[in-house]
Amino acid sequence: MSLMITDECINCDVCEPECPNNAISPGEEIYVIDPKLCTECVGHFDEPQCQQVCPVDCIPLDPEREESREQLMEKYERITAVES
Incomplete structure (x- = not known):
């Protein structure tokens, strides 16, 4: 599954720079995750960094x-x- 950001997001800006696939970006009201780019950090880390x-x-x-x-x-x- 890809991950999602819920409306509990406080726009603290800490998740975006942690994403190795650049899947997280500012949305209209809260940050959003592009499911086409989210791998739950598989291939990069053992756990989703965000x-x-x-x-x-x-x-x-x-x-x-x-x-x-x-x-x-x-x-x-x-x-x-x-x-590459």
């Missing part, structure tokens, strides 16, 4: 975007191949 730094715990799994670890790794490989 969840680790979020002071209000507002970054859960997006139940509408289920992905297996293998699918997340494939997405990571596509993203990093484009960056």
Whole structure:
């Protein structure tokens, strides 16, 4: 699954720089996560970095975007191949 940011977000700006895939950006009211870029940090870290730094715990799994670890790794490989 990709992650999502809920409306509990306080726009503290700590999650955006932690995302290795640049999937987090400012939205109209709160930060948003691009599901096409979110790999839950698979390929980079053992745990999602945005969840680790979020002071209000507002970054859960997006139940509408289920992905297996293998699918997340494939997405990571596509993203990093484009960056190379």
